Amino acid sequence: MVPSRLLSVGPWMVLGVVGRRTRVRLWPAPPRLLSASCADRAKHQEPPRKELLSEKKLKRHFVDHRRVLVRGGRGGDGVSCFHSEPRKEFGGPDGGDGGTGGHVVLRADQQVKSLSSVLSRYQGSHGEAGGRKNCSGRGGALLYIRVPVGTLVKEGREVVADLSCPGSEYIAALGGAGGKGNRFFLANDNRAPVTCTPGQPGQERILFLELKTVAHAGMVGFPNAGKSSLLRAISNARPAVASYPFTTLKPHVGIVHCEDHQQIAVADIPGIIRGAHQNRGLGSTFLRHIERCRFLLFVVDLSEPEPWTQVEDLKFELEKYEAGLSERPHLVVANKIDLPQARAALPQLRAHLGRSVVALSATTRENLEELLLRLQELHGRHVAPELRW
Numbered sequence: 001m002v003p004s005r006l007l008s009v010g011p012w013m014v015l016g017v018v019g020r021r022t023r024v025r026l027w028p029a030p031p032r033l034l035s036a037s038c039a040d041r042a043k044h045q046e047p048p049r050k051e052l053l054s055e056k057k058l059k060r061h062f063v064d065h066r067r068v069l070v071r072g073g074r075g076g077d078g079v080s081c082f083h084s085e086p087r088k089e090f091g092g093p094d095g096g097d098g099g100t101g102g103h104v105v106l107r108a109d110q111q112v113k114s115l116s117s118v119l120s121r122y123q124g125s126h127g128e129a130g131g132r133k134n135c136s137g138r139g140g141a142l143l144y145i146r147v148p149v150g151t152l153v154k155e156g157r158e159v160v161a162d163l164s165c166p167g168s169e170y171i172a173a174l175g176g177a178g179g180k181g182n183r184f185f186l187a188n189d190n191r192a193p194v195t196c197t198p199g200q201p202g203q204e205r206i207l208f209l210e211l212k213t214v215a216h217a218g219m220v221g222f223p224n225a226g227k228s229s230l231l232r233a234i235s236n237a238r239p240a241v242a243s244y245p246f247t248t249l250k251p252h253v254g255i256v257h258c259e260d261h262q263q264i265a266v267a268d269i270p271g272i273i274r275g276a277h278q279n280r281g282l283g284s285t286f287l288r289h290i291e292r293c294r295f296l297l298f299v300v301d302l303s304e305p306e307p308w309t310q311v312e313d314l315k316f317e318l319e320k321y322e323a324g325l326s327e328r329p330h331l332v333v334a335n336k337i338d339l340p341q342a343r344a345a346l347p348q349l350r351a352h353l354g355r356s357v358v359a360l361s362a363t364t365r366e367n368l369e370e371l372l373l374r375l376q377e378l379h380g381r382h383v384a385p386e387l388r389w
């Protein structure tokens with residue numbers, strides 16, 4: 001056993017072993033504030049930082065299409081029974097009707113960002129059976145499936161609903177009707193019916209949900225053109241930026257606040273390359289996220305040789321995806337004007353594409369004001385008139 005006097009020494013502790021003395025260095029413990037209570041310490045501790053998710057991890061949680069089987073709740077059964085009371089021999093039928101089955105409803109919710117939380121099947125709640133004394137069964141509760149705003153609902157190839165407004169709802173599957181109790185079958189020629197009917201099964205459907213991002217403007221461009229850098233420069237959105245192609249793997253929407261309190265939603269989508277319609281690169285399925293955009297921003301890297309060919313290639317890919325998509329009102333954003341070779345290529349680009357070019361730098365924020373003014377102009381021309389109605 002270690003003698004108690006040895007435990008009181010400072011950083012050096014001497015352990016006495018029979019016939020031998022050993023010196024052991026003790027690392028000084030950090031100074032302890034004896035007066036600080038646990039609550040005080042917790043108050044002064046920094047809150048745990050929210051870990052930034054990488055684009056790859058974000059992509060894992062992002063799902064933009066889903067097949068889902070929805071089934072409405074079954075209606076409750078009707079009941080066959082007769083009123084029973086002392087001294088009342090023929091009380092008559094009093095079996096109540098069953099409750100209706102619950103519907104399954106899709107609801108557009110702004111808090112939901114992708115279809116990843118949507119399950120592959122849903123069953124509505126069943127109605128309860130009727131009771132004695134003419135009591136109807138309780139109806140099944142509505143079952144809500146929360147989907148992102150901009151979800152398109154298809155049955156086969158037919159579009160059955162477009163949930164593009166927050167809070168909009170669509171009844172995906174109707175609940176079954178409740179059965180009738182024997183009271184329902186009471187008639188002049190049949191004063192004691194025993195018939196009752198079972199509840200109906202709910203509607204069953206297979207629906208395809210497709211998310212199409214809702215934004216006013218859509219940015220398209222080759223990988224590394226600087227789309228995400230530009231979105232970061234003009235809005236609060238924080239898509240990942242890196243010098244390798246295909247950094248962005250899922251669409252991001254940023255809100256640009258203009259001086260006249262107008263808010264313009266701009267969508268940044270993954271890069272498109274030549275041959276994307278043949279599934280090169282990330283393919284062209286991401287173009288579905290700009291399908292609803294009223295106007296487009298073709299972002300080109302001005303430091304690349306012959307930058308106007310990028311616009312031609314992008315238009316070709318858009319046209320391959322959907323005829324007429326490249327005809328949307330658009331603006332060409334020539335990015336990276338801060339680089340010397342880019343500035344030299346600008347007159348040539350203007351000669352090819354004319355007035356629609358806005359040259360700027362997302363990194364140095366040079367000429368961002370012109371882009372904001374042009375965005376406001378496009379918004380005023382193509383979005384605002386519809387809002388007035």
Ligand SMILES: Nc1nc2c(ncn2[C@@H]2O[C@H](COP(=O)(O)OP(=O)(O)OP(=O)(O)O)[C@@H](O)[C@H]2O)c(=O)[nH]1
Pocket residue numbers: 221222223224225226227228229230240241242243244245246247248249269270271272335336337338339360361362363364
């Ligand atoms: N010099 C300069 N570099 C820029 C500018 N804008 C973007 N970059 C750089 O270009 C590279 C690509 O930028 P991103 O914003 O990730 O490009 P992207 O178009 O979103 O690329 P993907 O997501 O892969 O399609 C990054 O290294 C940026 O720092 C600019 O105005 N000037």
Ligand SMILES: [Mg+2]
Pocket residue numbers: 227228229239240241247248270
């Ligand atoms: Mg990007």
